[in-house]
Amino acid sequence: MSIDRRQFLKIAGVSTLLGLGTAAAVNGIRRDDVEASQMEPGPDALKAKRWGFVVDMSKFKTEEDYARVVHACHSIHNVPDYGNPKDEIKWIWKDDFEHTFPGQEDTYMAAEMKEKPFMVFCNHCAQPPCVRVCPTKATFKRTDGIVMMDMHRCIGCRFCMAACPYGSRSFNFRDPRGKDESGRPFIKELNPEFPTRTKGVVEKCTFCYERLAKGLKPACVEASGGGIVFGDLEDPNSEVRQLISKHYTIRRKPELGTQPSIYYIVGGNENA
Amino acid sequence: MLEKALDGGKGYWAWIFLLLAIIGAGFIAYLFQFNYGLGITGLSRDVSWGFYIAQFTFLVGVAASAVMLVIPYYLHNYKKFGRIVILGEFLAISSVIMCILFIFVDLGQPMRVMNVMLHPTPNSVMFWDMIVLVGYLTLNVVIGWTTLGAERKEVAPPSWVKPLIYLSVPWAASIHTVTAFLYAGLPGRHLWLTAIMAARFLSSAFAAGPALLILLAFIVRRVSKFDPGKEAIQSLAKIVTYAMSINVFFFLLEVFTAFYSNIPGHMAPIKYLFVGLEGHTRLVPFMWTATALAFIGLTLLLIPNTRKNEGILPFALIAVFVAAWIDKGMGLVVGGFVPNPFERVVEYSPTAPELLITVGVYGIGALVLTVLYKVAVSVKEEVEAGGAGEASHH
Amino acid sequence: MYDSGKIIAGLLVFVSIIAFPFVYNIGADIVKPEPKIDTPVIQQMAVKQCVEPKEFMRAEHMQLLNKWRDSAVRDGNRVYVGSRGDHYNISLQNTCMHCHSNKKEFCDSCHNYMAVKPYCWDCHIAPKENSL
CATH class of the missing domain: 1.20.5 (Single alpha-helices involved in coiled-coils or other helix-helix interfaces)
Incomplete structure (x- = not known):
């Protein structure tokens, strides 16, 4: 019995598929011998239904106060400094009232207010547009409200950067482990306890999830001297909720429906 | 049938090698980008999408425009398009391939591109865009190849192709609608947050795509014995005229809404594009060039005498095509990022390697198109030369 | 023909x-690679054992690391309970490499032999011996 080319190709195709399928099935069974139930949160981990921040700018008095907070975050998270605005990566920084809260245009507002600095970072929105658009779930919302980045999974499409209405996201346009022309490394001093990123992925503030897991406050909170308070927004007795109920607070672009989890006390202690 | 692409004259091979050289240059530039990262481009944290994504967006339109031939021919039995419908389908194939490549070269981690399938995420428009693009590519490859094969054997296409052809009509609309949804669903990007984005995309696509197709038909007529037919070209030109008129109309609707409402956020990007913002005017000359070209092209198309004059028609079509390319290939994407979320103006312009990679991808598209058109035209020449002279025998 | x-x-x-x-x-x-485990930390251990038995780790460490990765990053579960019932902090840099501080002689010796290049070290920082 002889077979023609058509039959041969059919048989070859089917047997290849069968072979691959069987291999995949066997692998699938074999891989599951480490149960997911063997993972649990640490005993000291801080828990919340929805983490949030209240920022009281009256507690920031000098340039040093801002710099200290930014440094606390950027140094422990190995945030590189490329020395140019095009490639810039930032997790927390300051901007003035006029640009942090656009849409509040007012010809007669005092210059002092317009130029008043505000700390800005990821809003960890309750309805995050970045999470909605991510095609790989590389950015996702945890059950405690933190909008997280899985750097292992990010393909670097930057859809999330287009979607974020707060400019909170930065992209690794080059290798953060590299050095500039004069041999200066982009990360001055590596924190050996935290990873860096690789070129081609998006990054942002992660609410210090790695510190919460150990029972520590976020780094910016710790360095802010009371200027940044964190807590559970869903808990009416939490410090953040107390502050929100006592003070007039605003959020960035609430009209977009993203429901930011950072509240800013305007005026602060002076007129509270 | 593919072997027909290996049989060509000196000019054909010179063109092929020119394209290969361009592709090679683009590939080398891509290796640099792969090695260094996207920092090699003009992109920044403020303008995070640029030339690549803009080309992708524009070419999705060119791909979708094949439907402007498929609808009259298959749904309305407009026989005059029978000769060129394959040119539209093959243009769609080459355009979708370029779209996929432009997304690929835009990725920061191209090696992880399969994550989109490993972790399917239906809430992401990007996921659906992948599905509709791959689907549209498959549809056009299957339909184009099968109908051309049938034409070669001078038999009717197999009956199972018909449903696929009907499916390709809404599918074409879907690729451009989904691509518009990439932009139109983002809060805080005022230029993009508009309900007629998909409609604008379709209208500009149905102007630019068929315009390119007519220009290609002129080239085919010049370099081969195959004539797509004067009447088919004129019918297509009318389609371009209607689509471009609608496109301009839609754009003016945007201008009205932004400026009559007087909402600063809605006006800012349009101001940036046409008069500049806070002294930043990089795109202004381009946008006015596009405006002038759209006006000239549309005028020449609207006047029957100039439209019917085949000496003038190509210039009108080039004007329309370039206008649409500037509008979507430069203005739309960059304008969406200016001003940035802090209402600051950060400008963007592509770098030399970025342009080289772009040209390289266009080179691949042109190569695919050349090969496919060569096959299609050879088949048509063979059939017209008395046909079946060479029975297909293996 | x-x-x-x-x-x-x-x-x-x-x-x-x-x-x-x-x-x-x-x-x-x-030469068949012999990954070394003679680091200072391991030598001071009373019972020299990894988070799971040696045979399991040798064959399955990549799957385990993938699970650790997803658990820590995606689920926020940072503690691993091994099959022997003991608890470990889930961290490549701070747990694995704390003991296996000899990346060159441990990880790389096998990976080079097998010609695999895991991308862990694009981001995760290897212990001092390797950094320049």
């Missing part, structure tokens, strides 16, 4: 390309 000359020449080229790696390595001095 038509074009037999061309076909045979083509086959010869094909076979020689395919066979090249085997021919090239004939007689080469290839």
